[in-house]
Amino acid sequence: MLKGVLLAVFITSGYLFASQGDSKLQESIKRGEAVYTANCQACHQAEGTGIPGAFPPLAKSDFLKDQKKVIGVVVHGLSGEIKVNGETYNMQMPAQSHLTDQQVADVLNYVQNNWGNKATAAVTPAQVAAIRKK
Ligand code: HEC
Numbered sequence: 001m002l003k004g005v006l007l008a009v010f011i012t013s014g015y016l017f018a019s020q021g022d023s024k025l026q027e028s029i030k031r032g033e034a035v036y037t038a039n040c041q042a043c044h045q046a047e048g049t050g051i052p053g054a055f056p057p058l059a060k061s062d063f064l065k066d067q068k069k070v071i072g073v074v075v076h077g078l079s080g081e082i083k084v085n086g087e088t089y090n091m092q093m094p095a096q097s098h099l100t101d102q103q104v105a106d107v108l109n110y111v112q113n114n115w116g117n118k119a120t121a122a123v124t125p126a127q128v129a130a131i132r133k134k
Pocket residue numbers: 036039040041042043044054055056057058061062063064070073074078079080081082084089090091092093094096107108111
Protein backbone atom coordinates (compact mmCIF):
# COMPACT_ATOMS: atom_id res chain seq x y z
CA MET A 1 0.00 0.00 0.00
CA LEU A 2 2.67 2.51 1.08
CA LYS A 3 4.76 1.46 -1.88
CA GLY A 4 1.81 2.25 -4.15
CA VAL A 5 1.38 5.72 -2.65
CA LEU A 6 5.08 6.47 -2.93
CA LEU A 7 5.05 5.31 -6.52
CA ALA A 8 2.06 7.54 -7.28
CA VAL A 9 3.80 10.55 -5.67
CA PHE A 10 6.95 9.77 -7.57
CA ILE A 11 5.16 9.53 -10.90
CA THR A 12 3.09 12.69 -10.28
CA SER A 13 6.10 14.79 -9.29
CA GLY A 14 7.99 13.48 -12.29
CA TYR A 15 5.10 14.48 -14.49
CA LEU A 16 4.83 17.96 -12.92
CA PHE A 17 8.55 18.47 -13.32
CA ALA A 18 8.47 17.44 -16.95
CA SER A 19 5.50 19.66 -17.80
CA GLN A 20 7.11 22.63 -16.04
CA GLY A 21 10.23 22.12 -18.15
CA ASP A 22 8.04 21.96 -21.22
CA SER A 23 6.23 25.25 -20.51
CA LYS A 24 9.61 26.91 -19.91
CA LEU A 25 10.66 25.70 -23.35
CA GLN A 26 7.42 26.99 -24.86
CA GLU A 27 8.10 30.45 -23.38
CA SER A 28 11.65 30.39 -24.71
CA ILE A 29 10.40 29.45 -28.19
CA LYS A 30 7.87 32.30 -28.08
CA ARG A 31 10.54 34.88 -27.16
CA GLY A 32 12.80 33.36 -29.79
CA GLU A 33 10.32 34.10 -32.55
CA ALA A 34 10.73 37.86 -31.97
CA VAL A 35 14.53 37.51 -31.84
CA TYR A 36 14.39 35.61 -35.14
CA THR A 37 12.23 38.19 -36.89
CA ALA A 38 14.53 41.03 -35.85
CA ASN A 39 17.92 39.34 -36.36
CA CYS A 40 17.80 36.35 -38.69
CA GLN A 41 14.82 36.62 -41.00
CA ALA A 42 16.42 39.09 -43.43
CA CYS A 43 18.84 36.38 -44.52
CA HIS A 44 17.26 33.06 -43.57
CA GLN A 45 13.68 34.15 -44.52
CA ALA A 46 10.41 34.01 -42.58
CA GLU A 47 9.88 30.29 -43.11
CA GLY A 48 13.55 29.40 -42.57
CA THR A 49 13.96 28.43 -46.21
CA GLY A 50 17.01 30.62 -46.82
CA ILE A 51 17.80 31.67 -50.39
CA PRO A 52 19.29 29.00 -52.65
CA GLY A 53 22.92 29.71 -53.45
CA ALA A 54 23.20 32.50 -50.87
CA PHE A 55 21.68 31.85 -47.45
CA PRO A 56 21.34 28.25 -46.25
CA PRO A 57 18.00 26.99 -44.92
CA LEU A 58 17.29 26.50 -41.23
CA ALA A 59 14.07 24.59 -41.92
CA LYS A 60 14.93 20.86 -41.86
CA SER A 61 18.63 21.76 -41.97
CA ASP A 62 20.88 18.76 -41.35
CA PHE A 63 23.45 21.20 -39.94
CA LEU A 64 21.31 21.65 -36.81
CA LYS A 65 22.18 18.19 -35.48
CA ASP A 66 25.30 19.46 -33.74
CA GLN A 67 23.98 21.74 -31.00
CA LYS A 68 27.41 23.14 -29.99
CA LYS A 69 28.29 23.97 -33.56
CA VAL A 70 24.98 25.78 -34.06
CA ILE A 71 25.46 27.91 -30.93
CA GLY A 72 28.96 28.69 -32.21
CA VAL A 73 27.60 29.88 -35.57
CA VAL A 74 25.36 32.43 -33.87
CA VAL A 75 27.86 33.80 -31.32
CA HIS A 76 31.01 33.61 -33.48
CA GLY A 77 29.63 33.84 -37.02
CA LEU A 78 30.55 31.50 -39.85
CA SER A 79 32.50 31.70 -43.07
CA GLY A 80 33.96 29.27 -45.57
CA GLU A 81 32.44 26.33 -47.35
CA ILE A 82 29.67 24.37 -45.62
CA LYS A 83 27.18 21.79 -46.80
CA VAL A 84 23.53 21.99 -45.78
CA ASN A 85 21.16 19.28 -47.02
CA GLY A 86 23.63 18.39 -49.74
CA GLU A 87 23.95 21.96 -51.09
CA THR A 88 27.25 23.84 -50.83
CA TYR A 89 27.31 27.39 -49.42
CA ASN A 90 30.33 29.62 -49.22
CA MET A 91 29.24 32.92 -47.79
CA GLN A 92 29.75 34.77 -44.57
CA MET A 93 27.44 35.06 -41.58
CA PRO A 94 28.31 37.90 -39.20
CA ALA A 95 28.57 37.00 -35.48
CA GLN A 96 25.37 37.96 -33.70
CA SER A 97 27.40 39.23 -30.76
CA HIS A 98 24.82 41.87 -29.83
CA LEU A 99 22.46 39.12 -28.62
CA THR A 100 22.47 38.07 -24.96
CA ASP A 101 22.98 34.43 -23.90
CA GLN A 102 19.24 34.25 -23.22
CA GLN A 103 18.35 35.64 -26.66
CA VAL A 104 20.67 33.18 -28.40
CA ALA A 105 19.13 30.28 -26.44
CA ASP A 106 15.61 31.53 -27.23
CA VAL A 107 16.20 32.02 -30.96
CA LEU A 108 17.80 28.58 -31.28
CA ASN A 109 14.93 26.96 -29.37
CA TYR A 110 12.60 28.66 -31.85
CA VAL A 111 14.61 27.57 -34.90
CA GLN A 112 15.13 24.03 -33.65
CA ASN A 113 11.44 23.46 -32.87
CA ASN A 114 9.87 25.06 -35.93
CA TRP A 115 9.36 24.39 -39.67
CA GLY A 116 9.47 20.65 -39.14
CA ASN A 117 12.59 20.77 -36.94
CA LYS A 118 12.47 18.92 -33.61
CA ALA A 119 15.32 19.43 -31.16
CA THR A 120 16.30 16.55 -28.91
CA ALA A 121 17.21 18.99 -26.10
CA ALA A 122 16.62 22.65 -25.26
CA VAL A 123 19.44 25.20 -25.51
CA THR A 124 20.18 26.98 -22.21
CA PRO A 125 21.82 30.39 -21.65
CA ALA A 126 24.59 28.59 -19.69
CA GLN A 127 25.49 26.53 -22.77
CA VAL A 128 25.65 29.70 -24.85
CA ALA A 129 27.88 31.44 -22.26
CA ALA A 130 30.30 28.49 -22.27
CA ILE A 131 30.62 28.50 -26.06
CA ARG A 132 30.89 32.29 -26.24
CA LYS A 133 34.06 32.12 -24.09
CA LYS A 134 35.83 29.83 -26.58
C1 HEC B 1 23.54 38.77 -42.95
C2 HEC B 1 22.86 37.51 -43.19
C3 HEC B 1 22.66 36.56 -42.02
C4 HEC B 1 22.05 36.81 -40.81
C5 HEC B 1 21.48 38.14 -40.31
C6 HEC B 1 22.03 35.55 -40.12
N1 HEC B 1 22.62 34.58 -40.86
FE1 HEC B 1 22.84 32.61 -40.37
N2 HEC B 1 23.94 32.29 -42.03
C7 HEC B 1 24.18 33.22 -43.03
C8 HEC B 1 25.09 32.65 -44.01
C9 HEC B 1 25.58 33.35 -45.26
C10 HEC B 1 25.41 31.35 -43.56
C11 HEC B 1 26.36 30.35 -44.25
C12 HEC B 1 27.82 30.75 -43.97
C13 HEC B 1 28.83 29.99 -44.83
O1 HEC B 1 28.59 29.80 -46.03
O2 HEC B 1 29.88 29.58 -44.27
C14 HEC B 1 24.63 31.14 -42.33
C15 HEC B 1 24.61 29.95 -41.61
C16 HEC B 1 23.79 29.70 -40.51
C17 HEC B 1 23.63 28.41 -39.86
C18 HEC B 1 24.31 27.09 -40.23
C19 HEC B 1 23.82 26.53 -41.54
C20 HEC B 1 22.38 26.12 -41.57
O3 HEC B 1 21.68 26.60 -42.49
O4 HEC B 1 21.90 25.37 -40.71
C21 HEC B 1 22.75 28.62 -38.82
C22 HEC B 1 22.26 27.56 -37.84
C23 HEC B 1 22.38 30.02 -38.82
N3 HEC B 1 23.03 30.64 -39.87
C24 HEC B 1 21.51 30.59 -37.92
C25 HEC B 1 21.26 31.97 -37.84
C26 HEC B 1 20.48 32.59 -36.80
C27 HEC B 1 19.78 31.84 -35.67
C28 HEC B 1 20.49 33.94 -37.04
C29 HEC B 1 19.89 35.04 -36.20
C30 HEC B 1 20.28 35.12 -34.80
C31 HEC B 1 21.26 34.15 -38.25
N4 HEC B 1 21.72 32.93 -38.71
C32 HEC B 1 21.47 35.38 -38.85
C33 HEC B 1 23.66 34.50 -43.07
C34 HEC B 1 23.02 35.15 -42.04
